[in-house]
Amino acid sequence: MTRSGHEYLASLRDGREIWLDGERVEDVTSHPAFRNTAASIARLYDLAHDSEHTPVLTQGGVHRAYAIPRSYEDLVARREAYKVWAEASFGFLGRTPDYMAGGAAGFAALPSLFRTEGYDGSAAALAYHRRLAEGDLYPTFTITNPQIDRTRSASEQEEDDLVVRVVAEKDGGIVVRGAKMIGTAAVFGNEVIVGTIEPLAPQDVEHAVCFSVPIDTPGLKFISRTSYEAQARSVFDNPLSSRFDENDALLVCDDVFVPWERVLAYRNVDVSFGMWWRTPAYLNFVHQAATRFWTKLEFLTGVAILITKANNTYQLPPVTQAIGRLLGRVAQAKAFVLAAEASYEEVDGGRGGVAPGKDISFAQRIMAGELYPQAVQEIKLLAGGGVIQLPASGEDLLHPELGPLVRKYIRSPGTPAEDRVKLLKLAWDALGSEFAGRHEQYERFYHGAPHVYLMQQAWEGDAPACEALAQACLDGYDLRSTR
Ligand SMILES: Cc1cc2nc3c(=O)[nH]c(=O)nc-3n(C[C@H](O)[C@H](O)[C@H](O)COP(=O)(O)OP(=O)(O)OC[C@H]3O[C@@H](n4cnc5c(N)ncnc54)[C@H](O)[C@@H]3O)c2cc1C
Numbered sequence: 001m002t003r004s005g006h007e008y009l010a011s012l013r014d015g016r017e018i019w020l021d022g023e024r025v026e027d028v029t030s031h032p033a034f035r036n037t038a039a040s041i042a043r044l045y046d047l048a049h050d051s052e053h054t055p056v057l058t059q060g061g062v063h064r065a066y067a068i069p070r071s072y073e074d075l076v077a078r079r080e081a082y083k084v085w086a087e088a089s090f091g092f093l094g095r096t097p098d099y100m101a102g103g104a105a106g107f108a109a110l111p112s113l114f115r116t117e118g119y120d121g122s123a124a125a126l127a128y129h130r131r132l133a134e135g136d137l138y139p140t141f142t143i144t145n146p147q148i149d150r151t152r153s154a155s156e157q158e159e160d161d162l163v164v165r166v167v168a169e170k171d172g173g174i175v176v177r178g179a180k181m182i183g184t185a186a187v188f189g190n191e192v193i194v195g196t197i198e199p200l201a202p203q204d205v206e207h208a209v210c211f212s213v214p215i216d217t218p219g220l221k222f223i224s225r226t227s228y229e230a231q232a233r234s235v236f237d238n239p240l241s242s243r244f245d246e247n248d249a250l251l252v253c254d255d256v257f258v259p260w261e262r263v264l265a266y267r268n269v270d271v272s273f274g275m276w277w278r279t280p281a282y283l284n285f286v287h288q289a290a291t292r293f294w295t296k297l298e299f300l301t302g303v304a305i306l307i308t309k310a311n312n313t314y315q316l317p318p319v320t321q322a323i324g325r326l327l328g329r330v331a332q333a334k335a336f337v338l339a340a341e342a343s344y345e346e347v348d349g350g351r352g353g354v355a356p357g358k359d360i361s362f363a364q365r366i367m368a369g370e371l372y373p374q375a376v377q378e379i380k381l382l383a384g385g386g387v388i389q390l391p392a393s394g395e396d397l398l399h400p401e402l403g404p405l406v407r408k409y410i411r412s413p414g415t416p417a418e419d420r421v422k423l424l425k426l427a428w429d430a431l432g433s434e435f436a437g438r439h440e441q442y443e444r445f446y447h448g449a450p451h452v453y454l455m456q457q458a459w460e461g462d463a464p465a466c467e468a469l470a471q472a473c474l475d476g477y478d479l480r481s482t483r
Pocket of ligand 1: 095141142143144145146147150181182183184185248438441442445446447448449450451
């Protein structure tokens, strides 16, 4: 059954080992670097648990993202659920629980993939899905190897144990050691699944392991990046970073014991790679992410419209055209979601499930990674210096001497100073702050680096159809057509 936000917050007070600025964080729900974002996530749980959105967000008392979609209509219903949560954070919480929930549903759609001669992880894969769905848990994931030296495979790094690997087998499970990046939202999660989405070399067999453990598992450490929430002056001054800083953390496994029932892949490079790519897990990720991306563009475009209206530039033809271009980009982002659903495919060898179309889902990553920085630049161009020429905080507006000055000089016709400062501070938080910079990097990399996904598109895209069409044109004439 779904949990209330209150129950979710209580689940985070479990003694997890989170480090920030050289200090161990006792309780993420009350710490100034995390508490507002934890509360924002709790609100998502409340929306699903008991609100007007509950029928859209759940099915049979379980979040809809956990359902294995069996038809086009199921995909549409799942997207409608994704959209409600995406709108609740204006697209700035990327790794809400529904992201990895789709991954778990993807594993459950094709459990046979986890069954090999050497190890059968199919029961663990199904148990993972069932445990998360029934407990309404927040699943997070670290499935990228630390960069260290990208020219060497996991087992060939200059020291052992830099990348998570199995160091011992014990009664009832395995012991793992090493690091993984980047645990987005892991500090707010209930479980983290540790694996490798990149292909591993045949010699990396000790690293070819995938397991999911509770965040408070002994030996599991999360080293947080700078907290933008902690840096935020107030909600008025930093309305996004103060409430939607989903955090990113380095995961360190310091001899962590993992029981077999939590091990999905074991010493098998084909399974550790195929579980993401041959099940619908990755396509389900993109379905959530593409819906969120579309929502975020809607939000940013809305901010652009409000700024240009406040600055009284909206009706200038070049500005109206720029808004038109942004609205076209919103439609483009939406079109990728709808087209991936319409081109759905049955899961080969699975349990009767379907997944969004691969070709279009894969292409969405290229479009989004390229479009996001462009859209941000376009909106900054529309905003001009107003987003910089702002009082340091709302305190200046409240000050008896400064307040009247700020109100006099930071205003626009029809937009009082308070509204203008509020809008432009929101815009800068979204477009130019350190939080905004992280978002640009996120949209470029969270689904892999371009050298990976462009190569994948070259393999998976319909090259034969394109080639055949060009060839058909060539076949329609020859040298005799010279005269
Ligand atoms: C904000 C953010 C949040 C993230 N959250 C998560 C998360 O929750 N869980 C998770 O598992 N991962 C997460 N990631 C990690 C993400 O999956 C990786 O960033 C992505 O897979 C790319 O890997 P990399 O960052 O190691 O880049 P690299 O693979 O090191 O690539 C960086 C650049 O190096 C060059 N390069 C490297 N190797 C090659 C090559 N072989 N050929 C050509 N050029 C090359 C390219 O210029 C490339 O753009 C997150 C990333 C970001 C930025």
